[in-house]
Amino acid sequence: MTDDDFTVTPYAVQGDVDYERVLDQFGADELTEAERERFPEPLHPLIKRGIFYGGRDVEAYLDAIDEDEQVSIVTGRGPSGPMHIGHVFPLYLAKYLQDRTGAHVYIPISDDEKYFAKDQDFDDIQGWAKDNITEIMAVGFDPEKTRIVVDSADADVIYPWAAKFAKRYTQSTVNATYGDPDNVGLSFYPAVQATHLLLPQLVHGRHRTIVPIAVDQDPHIRLCRDVAAKEDYDVHKPSALLSRFFPQLKGDGGKMSSSDQNPTIYLSDDRETVREKIQTYAFSGGQTSLEEHREKGGDPDVDVAYQLLYYFFEEDDAKVEELAAEYRSGELLTGELKNYAADKVSDFLEQHQERKAALGDFHEEISEYTLTDEERATLTEDLLY
Incomplete structure (x- = not known):
């Protein structure tokens, strides 16, 4: 959305954001005190203090936790530079939920989207992807229940599903949500994002999935939920948990970024x-x-x-x-x-x-987090070869 005082889109955040107005414009719900109190104890500060302040179908996700049902979490990373402290708080929230609920955690690495959206060489994007994945593994997720999926490396499982979902999008819908895309890659990317968000259910069957994400990324969730409702696949629409922006050092209501000239605290800083x-x-x-x-x-x-x-x-x-x-x-x-x-x-x-x-060789470490042969077979069982 673009307001006279601020802008919030998946590709731009500017000005002093009115968070309640964003929820209203996006059609999302404010997270209630009763909902916050239903999260696993001890309540995480990000939940308790209202940093994650909005959502979609949060009650349904909490019901599944209460019923001790299988649940999943999806939270990703677009690798275009070093990770800073604003990038990791959704990841640490996901680890908190995984530790207390046994949730599957899926972490898509959208190197393709960053190549489409940024003025960087693909080799540079790949380098940042490796760096960022190492930071993600350092969070300490359970490898048995965590999958890191890289769009370019896992195209054999991502692309066929994205192609199916892409047919459900019209260019006018994409334009109305994101503005005029700069290239056809960005036009297609919402279908890839839908695949990311539905991936846990495509692998493990129908169950509740939640996506902890900054509020500017909600359009991805909204379009995926529309597609999930239309498809003949046995999936729930993913729930969303929407956060305020991590404050940038200079203040003024924007969000911390590694892609501009503003001072930022990186994960590598001493x-x-x-x-x-x-x-x-x-x-x-x-x-x-x-x-x-x-x-x-x-x-x-x-x-x-x-x-x-x-x-x-x-x-x-x-x-x-x-x-x-x-x-x-x-x-x-x-x-x-x-x-x-x-x-x-x-x-x-x-x-x-x-x-x-303390991590060892990158290729050995990442192998613990990649899709298993059985999981890949589940995702590709209808393919020709």
Whole structure:
């Protein structure tokens, strides 16, 4: 959608986003307090604090969990650069759900889409795909229940299904959803995305699937749900869990990105680099002088260091509330809040980096996450050869 004040599409996010208006325009539902409380205990901060704030058919997914039925999660990555902290929070949410429900997790790597959408060589995209997959494996998913599917490498199973789904899309529908595509690759990509989102059911049979994703990606889900409703295949329409955008360091309501010139915290950053970036670039909700800050206090609602903690990096609810209260009162200074946030982000990154360093040979590691021969046979059983 494009508003006078902001833009939210799968390929562009600009301005100070009105999240409630986005849900209304997309026709999605706000996540209720009752729904949040039904997620597995202990509630993840991303759920409890309303970072994931909207969705589609969330109740049906939670019902399946309550009935101890098989469930799945789909959350992907478009590899066009190094991964930053905003890329991984849906992945860590997926791991949390997998740990508590035994869910299958499918992680499509859309190297083809990034090649269509970005001014990069295909070899560069492939290099980033390998790098990004390594970061994903470092999250610590259960290899037996996790499948990483790369569009170019797994075209033999992706393309036949995408071709079937593509016939259900019209160019006018694609144009109305995404705008005029720059090339035929992007015109076709919604059919590939539908394959991604339905893949767990195509492999394991009809069951509930949820897609934790930033709200700008909801059009992919919406079109897939339309196709799933029309097809003769025995599948549920995938549920969606829609998040707010991870705050960019400079503030202003946009989302963190690795494809522009704004400062970003990457998964590879060391402690000193994280501290320097947060101290230098993180938008402050404090006052312009020490005396004024002590007198008037700061605003945690716009302070990016606080937002990083609230979104993901401080699990202790009491500590989050304490930091906000002390900042508002002027007792906690902006520099002190930034130092605390830098330490928490660095602690998280060091643990992630340790798991990444412990991985072995890439080809041996990725083989644990690829589709099995039996799963591939299920997906291709109707093919000519």
